[in-house]
Amino acid sequence: MDVSFILIILLFGAAATYFVGDKWASKAALIFSTAALAATIYVTYRYYVGETVNFMYPWIKSPKITLFFIGDRISLTMVLLTTALTPIIVASSFGNLFPKTRAFYALIMFMAFAMAGTFLAGDGLLYYIFWELALIPIYFIALIWGGGNTEERKKAVVKFFIYTFAGSLFMLVAFIYLYQKQYSFFYTTLYNLRLTSTEQNWIFAAFFLAYAIKIPIIPFHTWQANVYQKAPAAGTMLLSGIMLKMAIYSIIRWQLPIAPLPAIQYQYIIVGLCIAGVIYGSVLALKQDSLKKLLAYSSLAHVGLIAAGVYTMTLDGLRGAMLQMIAHGFVVVGLFFASEIISRRFNTDTISEMGGIRIQAPKFTSMFMILVLASVALPGTFNFVGEFEVLYSLAQTNIWLVVIGGTTIILGAFYMLRMFQQVMLGEQNAKVFADINFSEGMVMVLIIGVLLFFGLYPKPIVDFISPELERTLIYIKQI
């Protein structure tokens, strides 16, 4: 059993979910995504005991494209994140009654398939195909099942699509250009190309455009907050929890090893842009009255910090980014789920109309509190581990980066806690807020369990990913 098995389960699951019909679609999606998680754990175990789990099969002769999936420490970690979050996202949508249910769940499954493919692909063009493929389901999920005004939603979603599509097309040109060198798209071949510094500059720029739009790094972020707000909760979770990690993973896997020179040369500009995103996101989050938008901007800030960690090109930075990606994935899915629970009961997204939930729903309030604390990286939560390593790597690069990046954490604590206060505490609200039911509670407990467990004991993940990151760093540093 190799990594292709995970993809087959997800793809088959997408088809099966569509064909079992509206009534059973959600259950089928849950079953198949859990099966995919089980398969991933099994494959990771096999990898751990020393077997190769790569998959290779020739596909297109000219240009030479191979169905090549790599299962190494980085990609398996990311696939684990994907397949672990997918059942959670599926389960979190159980409370919503969507029209065309089967299409909705099938698209979620297909999206998981495309994202897992992106993480696994070891052939540049195959990677590009999966990268683009992930765009189609999220486009339809946000477009058809999104909320709010139809015209505004249309505008936001189309803008998102054209932005990301535009960015990735330049990446395609970069890949084709690289292909001409050795007539191969294999990642190891691409790592070992001896590119001149001008070539590296252009290639780096093409990759950067694609990733900066998707992460998003300032000034390519304008699509983000609107789409997060307009998309249905599941779509927002997919976007913020997994999809933007595709870009950060791709920086580690593709951009830096292939074109490291510009990253070193322009390091301060790039890291500066990422840090600017942290400040910008935090400042804007202060002013938001829409819960989803506030979470979107806080996510922008966190992701900027992760990207900054990657671009420091130190072991601590890369490892911190990997840990933070997992932690942020869980916490952001949890927070958006909490906001979805609130808006299911209150039918509003506006913070000033909420309040007084604590009295009516103590269980939900305490869970929400843990998520908020994890989000502001309180020691003891998983987020602290990653954030600390990222800040430490920034300190190695330049102490001022930490000073600026660090202050925003305080800012983050401020707006998150203020949001908690306004949403949860306060006078008894006129509206009735039922405490969370069993399925909602299960999802929350799972997320919180992961965050706390790895917060107290991050060693398994740290040990698992470190060797591969060291190997990647050798490629980055060889120039």
Place this chain on the structure above:
Amino acid sequence: MNTLIAIAGLGIICLIAEIFNFRKAIIPVTIIGLLGALGLTAVEYRELISSGDVVQGFYNNMIVTDGYSLSFSGLFILLAIFLIALSHDFHKEHKPKISDFVAIKLFLLLGAIAMVSFGNLSMFFLGIEILSISLYVLAASEPKNLKSNEAGMKYFLMGAFASGIILFGIALIYGATGSFDTAEIYKAVVDGTLGDIKMANVSDFFLIGLVLLTIGLLFKMAIVPFHFWSPDVYEGSPALSTATMSTLAKVASIAAFFKLILSMTDQLPGHYMSMLTIVIVLSMTVGNLMALKQDNVKRMLAFSGISHAGFMLMVLYNPIATSGTLFYYAAAYSLTGIAAFAVVLYVCQGKGNENIFNFNGLGRSNPMMAGILTCALLSMAGIPIFSGFFAKLFLFTEVLKTGHIAIVIIAVINSIISVGYYFKLILAMYTKEDTEKREPLPFLYGAVALISLLVSIGIGLSPSMVTMLVR
């Protein structure tokens, strides 16, 4: 070779069938006949491969078949089968004339095949005239509709000029090289031998002739700045004729142009290439920008076709290696075009116009057709896993090999723009409320849309199979 005769015979049978009142049998018989012709082409292809020859000539090399012409003939026959299957429901109000519509399409197919399997410029001209005249008739085939009359008249007048220019170009080439036979012209141009006489170099008359031929064919392909007829004619003609023009006829003229250039000369002069570059860039950009503003789906597809033709011409940067790429692009473009047009025909039947609001709410009222149109549009926009993506990928790869990175970047920017208008249709289908009453879906529309889309996705999953056909 046999295919040509078979198809001509089939066209005549079609016309005779009407006299003996076999109207009901016309379409099934034609489709079966065309499937037979497809089989014949496959047999010929196998014979060609097993004989080890590169080309085979017939009738004093009037007709020359090779892997390229046989693959394209196969594609044309496949497209014709789809188009004829669509005409059953499209012409249901003109049942008595069904034989005319089918026979004209068969003759059009004949012209298209002649255009890719010529060995002689006179044969080439015959092919292009048969194709064009059939198209004039198809454009004007709704005699009581003013717009259709206008379209036919416009197309005929402009097309006649273009034919005249082509003919003049052929005459100049004959004057320069002393032959209509492409093999002899090639010898004269490349080796500089005219019969037994040695020539110093290619005479200017040949180049002028080449440019005139190019202009005439650019007109037939609707490349900017020779495209002005195309949106009007596409809009005015009956929708099925538009489908024919934008798939079969367009692909045929591009394939013919490519073969013509390649069969006469081995390398194109620098000035010629820079002229072509301007035309390609203009065609991609103008086509896309104009398509953004259209509300009529047929006009939009016309402009999108103009930009796709610009993409396809990019193969001339690396003509020796790219015939497979051109075939792949042509197949991907025309098959998705057929799928898209089948949906357009269904949505706009009995409406009298093809405005974009007709598509409102199709995602709810007929999810299958909406899904097919979505896939077709995504493929045209070049989104992965659909064949349109691979077509663009192969094209960009080949062009980048020759170092024309600027033109690839322009093409990429155009791909981004094209998303804008393809998505306009998708948005209309999925986000607008259904305002129109839908008629039941005729079986053949659904079948053609589905099969052509599946074929198109199929060649997307195993592209090597298709590109290897043309050697």
